[in-house]
Structure formats: structure tokens, C-alpha cells
Amino acid sequence: MVEEYLTDRDQEEALRNWWRENWTWILGGIVLGLVLLGGWQYWKVRTANTAAAAAKLYEDFRGALERNELEAANRSLGTLAADHATSPYTQQGRLLLAKKHVDEGKFDEAVPLLQSVANESSDAELAWVARLRVARLLIQQGKHDEALNLLDPEKAGAFAAQVREIRGDAQVAKGNPDAARAEYAAALTANIGGGADRMIDRSLLEMKLQDVGGDKKAPEPAANPAPAEGQP
Template identity: 35%
Template sequence: MAEYETEEQQVEALKDWWKQNGLAVIGGAVLGISALMGWRGWNWHQEKQATEASDIFAVVQEAVNKNDVNALQEQTKTLRDNYAATPYASLAVLHQAKNLTEQGNTDAAEESLRWVLNNSKQETVQNVARLRLARLLLADNKVDEAQAMVGSEMSDAYASLANEIRGDIFVAKGEIEQAKEAYDQAMQSASGDGVEYLQLKRNNLGS
């Protein structure tokens, strides 16, 4: 770095440097501030979306408790259309799919569950959707599609249910030995009354 004999020389050198680099410094500062403001703005938007979605989901839960089908469908549609990126949308659609299944509208229930699979970022929610969709597909005699839903491994919390559905699928396909093995695996991670229920299924297939 150059050395300057007087303060005046330092000032003049600084002025010269600023003439050459000042615009770049200002531009960099503006970009930095803009990036910071953009990041903060994005966070604010995300928080606002989550808060609004949470409030709507509370209405969904109330509709479920009161068996208010119209409110459930209306509020779930709002979450799907405007808050799809939030976890509340997928949770609401799971409620919707259950209600549609109970009404016997399995095609609409399947569509709802596929929406969850395509939009949810939560593994737990995805697993629930996969298991429910597998049951619906099997009941609709779409055996291969049902098998695809439970073809990959799931976390320990869902292993028993997944293996039970695999067993049901093997029974539907007439593959009894594979069904026995699936039920045996399901019992290994089941608990309480679930073990007895699975044992009954297993016993019905013979020794």
C-alpha cells in the first residue's frame, strides 16, 4: 500500500479511490440490502401463510368434530388452492379423504390422497396417505396399484400396518405363502390388540 506524507495526500488519495470505486461500493451495498430485505420479506410471507393456514385448519378440525361436511370441503379447498405449501393443507386433505371414503366416494378420496402424496413434504403424512390409498385401491380391486403404494419400506411406526396391507394384497393375488410371511412380519412390530387381530388373519391361512 502506498505511503502518504501528509493528511492532505491521504484525503486526496481517498477521493481518487472513491471516484474510481464509489459506484461499485454503492451498488454492492444496495444489492446486499436488497437481498437482506428480500430474505426478510420471504420469511415474513412464509410466516403469514403459516399463520393464516393454521387458522383455517382450526376451522377444518371444528367441521370434522361437528360432522359439517360442507364446511370441511369448503375450507379444505381454500387450503389446497391458496396454502398448498403449508403442512396444514395436506392434513386437511387427509380429513377430507377420510370423509369421502366414509361417504362411499372412493374416486374422490383417491384423488385427495394422491394430492397429499404430490404436495406434502412431511414423511409421516406421506406414509399415512400411502397406506390409506393402498387400502382404497385394494378395495377397488386395483391390486397392482395397491402393491406399488406399499412396495417400499416405511418407518418403524408404520411397518406393521404396511406389512398387514402387503399380506392382504398377497391374499387377493392368491399368493398365500407370501401373505403368511407378511402377516408374520406385521406381528413382529405390532402391539396390543393388533397382534391378536393379525394372528387371526394368519391362522385363517392355515399352517
């Protein structure tokens, strides 16, 4: 009985000693946990408020654009870009305003908006869509070399066929049928793949190739081979 009593006392003393040596670390851990939890909650609330503010500005912008109040639309989009530069709402707003300018033949006003999307969008596909539109407008403006310099087929990934087609259009506009022929043929070959490359009009591409002296089509996409006997 004495041995058990002494053992309990030893354990209690060891616990007190451990607490004296470690209480600051324990308390610090609790405080740190509360700070992190509070910070996470603050971040969630702030993110939600920021998204709501961006959505409100975007709706204001769209409403003004639909009413053809361009001054108000530009003002809302300017605030949206200044306060929410990385928001998808900013890029979508730029695309809508650029389309408005293109519809009205104001290419000089549309190009900077599209270039901003191409340069700043965190969505790689959206950035390429904007870049392709810029290139088409540059061709319309007679800036063929700028369009060619803007579109690098080696970096286009799934948009390679579209890039090649637009480069071919630029070469046609420059009066270089040989270069155009090479671009259109490369576009047809790239179009055999899947993804965004399938978005181009193959028949139109073949017509463009023939117009610049091409007389051969790129091979058609291979059909899926029939499974061998006994295979699923």
C-alpha cells in the first residue's frame, strides 16, 4: 500500500513538473490554433464579400452595356479592373466590351481589351481565345506581321490548328501564297487531333488550301480500329 501511495505521489509530482516546464508551449499552441481558425474564417468572409462586390460591378457593367450607356459601362469596368484585377468577371467584361466595339467596327478600341485578357487571364484557354481574336483584328487592320508575331504555333497547344489557320490568313493578306499553303496544310494536320483543334471548319480549311494552290488534303482522322477477336 505504501509503495502504491508513493508511486501515485511520484506520478503527480512528475505531472506538475511537466506542466511547469511545458505550459507555455501548450498555451501558445492553443492561441496559435485560435488565431489560425480566426484567420481562416476572416479569409472566407473576405473572399465571399470580394466575389459579391465583383459580381455587383459586373452586373452594373452589363446593364449599362445593354442600355448602350458606354460611359457608364466603361466606368464600371474600370472599377472592376482596378479593384478585382484577377477576377474572371473582369476578363468577361473586357470580352463583352470588345465584342461591342467590334460590332461597331471600332477595332482600335477592341484590341487593347482583348490583349489585356490574353496577357492577364489566369485561364489559359480564355487567354488563347482572346489572343486569336486579337490576331484576326490585326489582320483586318492590315497589321499582318503583328498578327504573325502574336501567334506562336509551338506554344499554342490544343489551339495549334486555329493558330495555323489564322497565320495562313495573314500570309494570304500579305500576298504570300506559298507560306499560306504551308500554314493551311499544317492546320489540317493539327486538326486530326482532339480538343480545341476540332473547333475549326475542316471543309473551309481545305477550300483555303486549294485557293492558294494546294491540291492535297491532310489525312482524315483515323477511325478507331475494330478490336481483335476475343478482345473487349
